[in-house]
Amino acid sequence: MLDHRARMDSSKKEKVEQILSEFQLREGDLKKVMRRMQKEMDRGLKLETHQEASVKMLPTYVRSTPEGSEVGDFLSLDLGGTNFRVMLVKVGEGEEGQWTVKTKHQMYSIPEDAMTGTAEMLFDYISECISDFLDKHQMKHKKLPLGFTFSFPVRHEDIDKGILLNWTKGFKASGAEGNNVVGLLRDAIKRRGDFEMDVVAMVNDTVATMISCYYEDHRCEVGMIVGTGCNACYMEEMQNVELVEGNEGRMCVNTEWGAFGASGELDEFLLEYDRVVDEMSLNPGQQLYEKIIGGKYMGEIARLVLLKLVNENLLFNGEASEKLKTKGSFETRFISQVESDPGDRKQIYNILTSFGLLPSAIDCDIVRMVCERVSTRAAQMCSAGLAGVINRMRDSRSEEILKITVGVDGSVYKLHPSFKDRFHATVRQLTPGCDITFLQSEEGSGRGAALISAVACKMACMISQ
Ligand code: BGC
8 A cells, every 4th residue: 555655646746747857947948048138238238239138237337447536425216126115335445445324214115006007106105205314314304315225227327316117126117118217206305395305326236236245245247136026136347338438447237127028038038837927927038038938927926836736636636725816925924934844844835725725745745846947947047148248248358267256145046945046056057157246245235236326426426516
């Protein structure tokens, strides 16, 4: 009897393995993705092909040679995930350069109707949060310089001016796309009329992360986020940034690589689950690379795989619970928790029972296999992108060994138990001749925005003198 059971289990696992084998990526596949990504990056940088390129390579106006920096208190805003954050950051000058301390902060959750209503509603909500923060800390009378970390694709005209190209990650507020984001914020502050702010800089979260890590390690010339969404920025030679005049020095380019795949570059790798996630999203056909990697989507991919296994009678006795059948119910944090289980299956069992399921030991093992396959593929896909960026930098700098630091932030990178290790190993495998250090950023969005605002303030002073 026992023998029969064991045989049943192992044949079940074999069948599951077979279904999951689609998630496997070979080194050749990753190199293909990397080369295609590099091609799109090149097209994004060139004036002639920029318009049609799927990877937009947006100039940020953050340059390699800052002209010094102001010191003092800065207000940082961070919009881009499920929460909106306000921070007060002190920037000072020491022997080793600038330092920052986050002195006060507050997190506000963004109500669904502010995310998907009108731009006015969203920015009114943001300025209401700022007003609340200033009230709490009795700072309403101060007109502080403000740095805005806005984590969406923005076409900048300057460091404090840029239009939103398109929303991502479940945001959809109407009337924002195509408009100057800093203008929307200034208008909302004016509408309230109970405080004043001097908006001096707007940056992407990748850029803020890179800047905050740069102050710790001057080799940090790449910033990357693997959180709700996924993206990277890096320092490119000005002569290659054709959208901005001038050939001297370097400028930080926000790749917006999450959009990769919009011209079919990933078609051969997309699975039935990816297609469903895409079709059910607010932006079908867009951000396909991000939808394989980002925390907004990874849990949903896993849920769809679980349902497929249930339908094939390989999981939960062929019966799913109502909760498991509900779109979005299996959040990406559950993938992290399942893979953090030390081996006694308790953690997995608890998660599954909270879904109204009664899992057997083998069910727990299968769920873990699913999570591992989905998150490993994400880590590998993400590695191909970063390897593309780093190999490009190595080629353009013609250094024997490129020594470089990558500043990283985001919930998937930070909270998943093995994403980092798998990711680091694959990036290194794909980047011969490069010596890469990964630096985890702490409070990167807030500190980075404050640091760049301090530089922007200095420049503004110099221009007005
Ligand atoms: C956005 C990027 C952002 C990334 C990480 C993407 O959806 O388009 O601008 O950097 O998410 O937050």
